[in-house]
Each structure stands twice: as structure tokens, then as C-alpha cells.
Amino acid sequence: MTNFWLFIPEFTITALAFGVIGADLFLARENKKYLPWISSIGLIVVLGIALNYLLGKQENLYGGLFLIDDFSMFFKVFFLILGLLVVLISSEYVKNHIKHPGEYYGILIFSILAMMLMAASGELLTAYISLELLSFCLYVLVASGRYGEKSTEAGVKYILLGAVASAFMLYGISQIYGLVGTTKFADMNLVLVAENSSALDLGLIMGIVFIIGGLAFKIAAVPFHMWAPDVYEGAPTPITAYLAVGSKAAAFALILRMMSSGFISIMEDWQMVIIVIAALTMTLGNLVALAQNNIKRLLAYSSIGHVGYLLMGVVAMTPLAFDGIMLHLVGYGVTNLACFMCIIMLYNSTGRDDVAGYAGLADRSPFLAMSMAVALFSLAGLPFFAGFTTKFYLFTAVANEGLIWLVGLAILNSLISLYYYLMVIKSMYIDPSEDTTVLVFSRYSLSVLGILVVFIFLVGVYPGPLVELIQEASQSLFSYIP
Amino acid sequence: MGSTQESGTEGGVLTESLVVFLIISVVCVAGGLGVVFSRNVIHATFLLLVSLMGVAGIFLLLLAEFLALVQVLIYGGAITIVVLFVIMLTKSDEFESLVDNSQKPLAFLISIGLFVVMTVAAIAADNGNTVRASLKFSDLGHSLFTDWAIPFEVASLVLLVALIGAIVISKQGEEE
Numbered sequence: 001m002t003n004f005w006l007f008i009p010e011f012t013i014t015a016l017a018f019g020v021i022g023a024d025l026f027l028a029r030e031n032k033k034y035l036p037w038i039s040s041i042g043l044i045v046v047l048g049i050a051l052n053y054l055l056g057k058q059e060n061l062y063g064g065l066f067l068i069d070d071f072s073m074f075f076k077v078f079f080l081i082l083g084l085l086v087v088l089i090s091s092e093y094v095k096n097h098i099k100h101p102g103e104y105y106g107i108l109i110f111s112i113l114a115m116m117l118m119a120a121s122g123e124l125l126t127a128y129i130s131l132e133l134l135s136f137c138l139y140v141l142v143a144s145g146r147y148g149e150k151s152t153e154a155g156v157k158y159i160l161l162g163a164v165a166s167a168f169m170l171y172g173i174s175q176i177y178g179l180v181g182t183t184k185f186a187d188m189n190l191v192l193v194a195e196n197s198s199a200l201d202l203g204l205i206m207g208i209v210f211i212i213g214g215l216a217f218k219i220a221a222v223p224f225h226m227w228a229p230d231v232y233e234g235a236p237t238p239i240t241a242y243l244a245v246g247s248k249a250a251a252f253a254l255i256l257r258m259m260s261s262g263f264i265s266i267m268e269d270w271q272m273v274i275i276v277i278a279a280l281t282m283t284l285g286n287l288v289a290l291a292q293n294n295i296k297r298l299l300a301y302s303s304i305g306h307v308g309y310l311l312m313g314v315v316a317m318t319p320l321a322f323d324g325i326m327l328h329l330v331g332y333g334v335t336n337l338a339c340f341m342c343i344i345m346l347y348n349s350t351g352r353d354d355v356a357g358y359a360g361l362a363d364r365s366p367f368l369a370m371s372m373a374v375a376l377f378s379l380a381g382l383p384f385f386a387g388f389t390t391k392f393y394l395f396t397a398v399a400n401e402g403l404i405w406l407v408g409l410a411i412l413n414s415l416i417s418l419y420y421y422l423m424v425i426k427s428m429y430i431d432p433s434e435d436t437t438v439l440v441f442s443r444y445s446l447s448v449l450g451i452l453v454v455f456i457f458l459v460g461v462y463p464g465p466l467v468e469l470i471q472e473a474s475q476s477l478f479s480y481i482p
Numbered sequence: 483m484g485s486t487q488e489s490g491t492e493g494g495v496l497t498e499s500l501v502v503f504l505i506i507s508v509v510c511v512a513g514g515l516g517v518v519f520s521r522n523v524i525h526a527t528f529l530l531l532v533s534l535m536g537v538a539g540i541f542l543l544l545l546a547e548f549l550a551l552v553q554v555l556i557y558g559g560a561i562t563i564v565v566l567f568v569i570m571l572t573k574s575d576e577f578e579s580l581v582d583n584s585q586k587p588l589a590f591l592i593s594i595g596l597f598v599v600m601t602v603a604a605i606a607a608d609n610g611n612t613v614r615a616s617l618k619f620s621d622l623g624h625s626l627f628t629d630w631a632i633p634f635e636v637a638s639l640v641l642l643v644a645l646i647g648a649i650v651i652s653k654q655g656e657e658e
Contacts, residue, residue, distance in 0.1 A: 014639070021646070061632075062628075062629055062630075062631070062632065063629065065629070065630075065632060065633075066632055099653075099654055100650050100653070100654075103646055103647075103650045106646070107643060107646065107647065110639060110643055113639070114636075117632075117636060121632075125630070125633050126632055126633045126636070128633075129633045129636045129637055129640065130636055132640055133636055133639055133640045133643065136640055136643045136644050136647065137643055137647075139647065140643065140646070140647030140650060140651065143647075143651050144650060144651070144654070155651065175603070178607070179607055201606075202602060202603045202606050202607075203603040203604065203606060203607040206599060206600065206603045
């Protein structure tokens, strides 16, 4: 008999999403400002319930279809906290720029559910349908901006390309099911080990490549990155932050689980594909970022670069490298949210998101300029900031596996990225501004930004407890491999 | 898609089904080519219908009656009609013939390449030991609601989000 208690976080978060959409229906227009509070308190409750009921459990449901272990638990908590932070950074932006707050928060919460399911699924169809739920939520959120053309263009581009990517992934899944006869990762591994995979090679590799292609679209890896800059620019800014962190982390959670418990026995066959994608992704992302003058496009390319680093960890395929990926996801996530919070605050008060709009920011709002500088230094990977610690851990883990040239390329790319981050910082601190009015922000947004900046330092200086949690998570992942 | 047991390919001896398969394949491929080469969107839609019905035939041949039924109902009935509605409701007369862009040769090359790889992979695959077997509707329903309950329920959420999303996005343009 299925123990439905194990689904309690998923059940409660679904109820929360319905609750928020329902509350929107009954709340008067002037009371809609309570929606973010309902959502964030609800998410905290779900987080509490998840920690209370599932911490440390190692079980699976429906014969390996849905897995509860430290790995899925880590990502569940990560996604819930991420969702909470996105709700917090959204609240002022939504008040000013979004017409349908109830649907915005409701669909945001559905997308958190989708990411949680992706991290927990131990089987291709469940993973696919969860990914599809995430994609649909993101399509809607991206197109929900009030400013007509750019937001609509972003939405249409994202939907069309996303549909093609899904089709590829589905074809890959059917190919693998046809050859291996199962969609469950654990069973796939058994079949592949037993058959020694020689008879299946070409079709199997094609299936894996198609699935990687579909996921590479979600994480915006080269050559499937074309949509990212346009969508990042056109989407509402909190959603851009969410896209840059959430959908990537969810896709990586799925990639890590699928590759380690499903396809590890034929690792040599697909490793080269990912090496090429990783090298191309980090180089192209960072080089094209040099030429951007819109801050959201710049961060889009920088996030493409970061995906390249993360993919290196997938190539290495060791517990240490997986720790590195998860740690980097956390560090990158916090940093990126701080960065986008600065962009949102500046946009709310000046309406600008081009790099030139940052000129002289240090005089107009020293705290905002300082936070932005901290976030950018962390993205570049300077010591004392989150980015350094996480990159150091990840790069070391990959270098341990003998991929020295790839790590060298990654370090070179980090140096390139430092250049364009410094250009923004130079603009904030040295360039004179045309407009010298002092910017005033609400206490609420300053405190959210403050919390994020503290997190950046915390991960950078004292990552110990986080690393311990992550190590337990990756150990549970590798415990599936016989 | 959802079911676990039905699978099967040509046994090699069953000549009647081979003949039927060839006829259906010709219909499918001809319909597909028609969609690509037709210059008129309405014609393309009806040719798509032909191709989709051919696929339903292939499902029948594989003894997957449920999939064949769904294929006719959803793709033949719903999808084609929706496509026609979309063409009717948008200002499609502005784009009387479909337009090409400069990337056509590249797209052509990649499609051919993909076709070759997929064909080779399909031929190379060892499918000799699979047997066609029919699956009872009740078994299919049972496994959908027991073993596969999670993806089934998540699919319903996907539909819900799509519905809400469609309304949110279309409402937005209206008020502006």
C-alpha cells in the first residue's frame, strides 16, 4: 500500500497554489497586496512540513517512480527557499507592473511543485511530465509582463522553442524505452550492465543525446541557448532571476540523477558530448557577454557561462564533483537573486535596465551600488564571496578527474567574465551620472537585499554546514549504483 | 505513451499486415510531405489530418487500439479543428503563402542529417524479440491509476496551468 504521507510536501504545496488562486478570487482589489504574504507564509509552512516528515527518510514509491532520499530532500528545501525568495523579490515589482497577481503567485507555486517533482522522479516519464509542468508555468510567467511587445515576443519565442525541445526529449525517451524496455533509471542501469550495451549503441546514444538536448534547452547550454537573452530581457525581472536559478537547478537535479543512476555504465559514450557542450557553453557565453549593454542580457550570457562550469561537474561524475555542482547552484542562486534584486530596485525607481543607467549609482544610492558590486564580484568568483568558494570546490573536483584543460578553460573564462562585471562596477563608481537625485528605497526591499548579501558572504566565508548537507545528498544519490 | 506492455514490430511472416503497413506508410509519408510542401495553410492542415490518421492506422496495426482511438479523437478531432480555428481567427490572409528565410539550406541539411542518423539507429536496433500483444482497456486504466498515478495527476496540473495561462495572457492584451 502506498504511504501517502511521503507525498505531504507535494500535496500541501498544490493546496497552497490553489489557495492563492482562490484567495485572489475573493480578495478585494486593495487587499491583493496580501497575496505575497499568503504565498510566503504558505511556503514556510510547506518547508516546515517537509522537514518534519521527510528528513532523513530513504524510500521509494510506485517501484522507483518517485524517490525520497537526501538528494531529493536537499533540492526540495532548496526550491522552497528559492521560491520564497522569489516571492519576496517579486512583491514590489508585481504591485507596479503585473496585472494578475493571484495567477502570478499561484503559477509560481505550481512551478516550485514541478521542480520538486523533477528532483524526486526516478523515472523518465515522471521527469518529463514534471519538466513540462515547469515549462508551462514558466511560459505563462515570462509572458505575464505588462509591457506588450518585448514580453510577448519573449513568451512566443520561449513557447515555440520549448515545444521543439520537449519533442526532441520525448523522442529520446521513446528511443530509450524501445531499446532498454524500461523508463526507470535503476532498471535501465541493470539492463545496460547486463547487456554490456554493445548491441544497443547507436540508438541508445541517440536517445541520450536527444534527452540531453531537451534538457540543454532548459539550462540554456550552447547550441540551445539562443532563446535565453531575448527571454531574459523581455520577461518580468523577478521571473528572469527565477529562470536563471530555478529552472537550471531543477534541470541539473534531473541530469545528475539520470546520468548517475541510469547511464553511468555507458559513461564513456556520452561523456564527450557533454565535454564539448560544456566547453562551448562557457566560452561562448562569456565572450558574447562582453558585447552586451543591457544588464539583463549581460546576466543572461553570464548565466550561460555558469552553465558551462556546472556541466564540467557532470562530466567528472564523482560524488565530489556533484557536491561542487550543488554548492555552486546554491552560491550562484543566492548571488544571482541579489543581483536581480538590485536590478529590480533600480528599475522600479528609474525605469532603466541598460548598463549606462548604472552610471554614478554609488553617489545616488551607496548601499545599492555596494550590493550590486558584491553580487558581481561573487559571480566573477573573487575570494570572500560565495562565487569563489563554490567555483573553487567545483573546479578542484573536476581537476581531480584529470580534466585539467577543461578547468584551465573555465578559469580563463572566469577572468574574461571579471572584465565585463568590472565594467558595470566602473560605471557605478567612476562614471559621472546625468541625473544625480538620491534614490530612496522602501525599507522592505532594502532588507530583502540585505539578507541576500549576507547570504553571499555566509556561503563564501563559512560554507561548512552547507557542504555537509550537500555531501549527504550526493552520497544518497551514489548509493543507488550497485 | 503511457502504457507499459504494448510493443511490437513486423514479424516478417505476416504478409497481410505487411501490405496494410505499406499502404498506411505511404499515406502517412505522403501526407507529411504534403504538409511541408503545400503553400496554403488550410491545405497543409488537411494534409496533416491525413498523416495523423495514418498514424492511427499504424497504432491499430500494432494492436494498440486505445492509442488509435485517442489518435483519431484528439489529433483528428481536436487538434486539427483547433489549428483551423487559429488560422480563421488570426489575420492569416496577411500571410497568404508561407515565407522562407535565409536559414532554409541549413535547416534542410540538418533535417537530412537527422533523418539519416535516426534511420540508421532504427535499422541497427535489435528489435527481433518483441511480440505484438494487445492490452485490455481495463488493464491500461488500472495501471494509469495505480502504478502511473503520479505522472497522470501531474498531467492534469499541466492542463490546469495551460488553461489559466491562456486566459491570463489573452486578457492582458485586451485591457491595454
